[in-house]
Amino acid sequence: MAGKTRSEMIAETRAKLLAAGRKAFAEIGYAQASMDDFTAKAGLTRGALYHHFGDKKGLFEAVVSQIDAEMTVRLKERAAKAPDAWEAFIQDGIGYIEMALEPEISRIVLRDGPAILGDPASWPTTNGCITAIREGLDRLLAQGLVVDMDTEATARMLAGASSYCATWIANSEDPPQAVERACAGYRRLVEGLRRAQSGRD
Amino acid sequence: MAGKTRSEMIAETRAKLLAAGRKAFAEIGYAQASMDDFTAKAGLTRGALYHHFGDKKGLFEAVVSQIDAEMTVRLKERAAKAPDAWEAFIQDGIGYIEMALEPEISRIVLRDGPAILGDPASWPTTNGCITAIREGLDRLLAQGLVVDMDTEATARMLAGASSYCATWIANSEDPPQAVERACAGYRRLVEGLRRAQSGRD
DNA sequence: CAATTCACATACGAAGCGTATGTCAGTGAG
DNA sequence: CTCACTGACATACGCTTCGTATGTGAATTG
Numbered sequence: 001m002a003g004k005t006r007s008e009m010i011a012e013t014r015a016k017l018l019a020a021g022r023k024a025f026a027e028i029g030y031a032q033a034s035m036d037d038f039t040a041k042a043g044l045t046r047g048a049l050y051h052h053f054g055d056k057k058g059l060f061e062a063v064v065s066q067i068d069a070e071m072t073v074r075l076k077e078r079a080a081k082a083p084d085a086w087e088a089f090i091q092d093g094i095g096y097i098e099m100a101l102e103p104e105i106s107r108i109v110l111r112d113g114p115a116i117l118g119d120p121a122s123w124p125t126t127n128g129c130i131t132a133i134r135e136g137l138d139r140l141l142a143q144g145l146v147v148d149m150d151t152e153a154t155a156r157m158l159a160g161a162s163s164y165c166a167t168w169i170a171n172s173e174d175p176p177q178a179v180e181r182a183c184a185g186y187r188r189l190v191e192g193l194r195r196a197q198s199g200r201d
Numbered sequence: 202m203a204g205k206t207r208s209e210m211i212a213e214t215r216a217k218l219l220a221a222g223r224k225a226f227a228e229i230g231y232a233q234a235s236m237d238d239f240t241a242k243a244g245l246t247r248g249a250l251y252h253h254f255g256d257k258k259g260l261f262e263a264v265v266s267q268i269d270a271e272m273t274v275r276l277k278e279r280a281a282k283a284p285d286a287w288e289a290f291i292q293d294g295i296g297y298i299e300m301a302l303e304p305e306i307s308r309i310v311l312r313d314g315p316a317i318l319g320d321p322a323s324w325p326t327t328n329g330c331i332t333a334i335r336e337g338l339d340r341l342l343a344q345g346l347v348v349d350m351d352t353e354a355t356a357r358m359l360a361g362a363s364s365y366c367a368t369w370i371a372n373s374e375d376p377p378q379a380v381e382r383a384c385a386g387y388r389r390l391v392e393g394l395r396r397a398q399s400g401r402d
Numbered sequence: 403c404a405a406t407t408c409a410c411a412t413a414c415g416a417a418g419c420g421t422a423t424g425t426c427a428g429t430g431a432g
Numbered sequence: 433c434t435c436a437c438t439g440a441c442a443t444a445c446g447c448t449t450c451g452t453a454t455g456t457g458a459a460t461t462g
Contacts, residue, residue, distance in 0.1 A: 006428065010440070029316075031232065034418065046419085047442045055420075115230075115316035119372040147393075153379075153386035156369045157362035164361025165354065171320040178354075185354035192348075192393015207459060211409070235449065247450085248411045256451075 014052050016042040021049075022063045026104040030060060030112040057116060064113055065125040071099055071109075072128030079136070086145055089136040090190060093162055094183050096129055100166025101175065110163050121156070130159045146193045154193070161189065215253050217243040222250075223264045227305040231261060231313040258317060265314055266326040272300055272310075273329030280337070287346055290337040291391060294363055295384050297330055301367025302376065311364050322357070331360045347394045355394070362390065 020042035024033035035046045035056055053059040078095045082088035099105050114120055120127040134155035140146045165182040172178040221243035225234035236247050236257055254260040279296045283289035300306050315321055321328040335356035341347045366383040373379040 006440095013440080036418075045442055048440075050420075051439090051441060111319075112316050114368070115313050118312075119368045121369065122372055147389065149389050150382050150386045153366065153369070153382045154390065156365045156383075157386060157390055160361035160363070160365025161358035162361070164357045164364070167315070167320045168322065168354070168357045171323055181351050181354045182357075185351045185358060188348065188350050189355065189358055189390065189393065192395075193390065194393075207409090214409080237449075246411055249409075251451075252408090252410060 013044065013048060017044065017049055017052060017059065018062055018066060021059045022066070022104065022108070025060065025063060025108050025112065029107060030056075030116055060108075060112075060116055061124055064109060064117065064123065067104060067109055068123075068125050068128050071096075071105065072132060074099065075129060075132050079132075085136075085139055085143060086194070089133075089140055090187060092132055092136050093158055093186050093190060096133075096159070096162040097165050097169070097182055097186060098179065100163060101170055101179070106166060106170055110166065120159075130155055133158050145195055147195050149193065158190070161186065214245065214249060218245065218250055218253060218260065219263055219267060221245075222260045223267070223305065223309070226261065226264060226309050226313065230308060231257075231317055261309075261313075261317055262325055265310060265318065265324065268305060268310055269324075269326050269329050272297075272306065273333060275300065276330060276333050280333075286337075286340055286344060287395070290334075290341055291388060293333055293337050294359055294387050294391060297334075297360070297363040298366050298370070298383055298387060299380065301364060302371055302380070307367060307371055311367065321360075331356055334359050346396055348396050350394065359391070362387065 017039065020038040021033070024038040024041075035049060039046050039049050049056075049059060053062055075092055075095050079088040079092050082091050100110055109120075113123075117123050121130050134151050137146065137149070137151040137155055141149065141151060165186065169175050169178040169182055218240065221239040222234070225239040225242075236250060240247055240250050250257075250260060254263055276293055276296050280289040280293050283292045301311055310321075314324075318324055322331050335352050338347065338350070338352040338356055342350065342352060366387065370376050370379040370383055
């Protein structure tokens with residue numbers, strides 16, 4: 001509480017607001033989250049929020065941005081562990097599905113995000129995950145591992161597929177089983193884009 | 202204004218509210234639509250709305266239901282014109298993409314719907330379009346036209362693919378061209394699920 | 403024809419958001 | 433060292449909007 005420089009205090013305030021907003025948005029959704037409530041829980045008031053983020057939507061954007069950045073990092077780490085480019089791409093998609101099961105991501109990024117901020121691909125942070133999928137497809141296409149395709153369009157579709165799968169899983173009675181079904185289905189779907197090889201799998 | 206029985210008047214009031222809400226939700230979105238405003242434009246007050254639909258969300262549900270029913274009919278009509286089962290299925294998907302370009306459908310069903318009502322597949326009206334896709338897949342599977350798959354999971358993914366494609370198109374600079382790219386991409390994607398035949402297409 | 407029901411309007415209270423204003427701790431110039 | 437200033441945050445206010453509680457008049461029923 002002492003020994004901190006001014007700018008550290010400010011950054012801490014900002015971080016507290018971000019965390020409180022993130023928690024509230026994840027737990028009760030954007031519309032239900034009262035700024036008075038969650039700023040108070042952070043030991044602050046709406047004054048601080050308006051100072052740092054302009055308005056409620058501004059805070060929401062910052063929260064989405066933060067989560068999206070975390071997702072991108074996690075996807076990259078995951079893909080890096082894969083044995084080859086093809087499996088890396090598959091892991092991107094499956095990773096996306098699995099992450100979408102986390103309430104923060106499901107509710108904030110996938111459910112409220114599009115309603116509040118519009119098309120995910122044109123968010124201020126330019127949704128890293130769609131980009132990651134498209135880049136993966138570009139690599140595969142360059143290596144001749146997939147059939148000729150429009151990678152932009154296909155990336156959108158695969159992102160949509162993952163996202164819808166995730167909400168399905170989240171609402172299913174047996175989520176672990178649904179995860180299996182979804183991942184298997186996703187593999188099937190993407191497998192169809194693979195270029196016919198002499199070998200097989 | 203005369204010669205109408207009482208129940209006709211009531212139905213008319215209900216229809217007016219439904220239409221006014223639908224218009225407002227489509228044009229400015231659920232959150233921005235003021236009940237006082239659009240009921241007044243229908244020559245009524247909030248009192249009538251609460252009487253018929255319980256609350257704002259209730260009206261929204263009714264609107265979604267109505268649009269969804271229209272979509273289902275249109276998809277069925279479209280698929281019926283296709284020369285064979287395979288093409289019928291493709292037309293379902295493409296029809297879904299094209300319909301998603303209409304502001305009413307895009308904004309109400311695809312954008313705000315999931316945020317307000319949650320998982321589309323568990324809506325009161327049980328989203329007819331996802332069902333249509335799954336039924337189509339079931340038929341193809343029974344006829345041995347597609348590879349073995351989990352039709353439920355795959356239907357969700359194709360619905361997600363169509364939906365994301367549509368928001369992409371809607372936000373693109375050249376929508377007609379984007380429609381072409383999206384439909385071609387969709388065909389490619391679904392083509393990958395086709396079972397290898399001796400003949401071709 | 404009187405009583406009741408029902409469709410809708412009006413009136414009221416409670417949040418919640420955004421802005422305008424206040425306050426107090428840091429910071430830099432002389 | 434101190435005085436003016438900036439900037440971080442709190443407080444106060446008004447406006448909009450939602451939901452409910454109540455009122456009213458027309459249609460229906462016995």
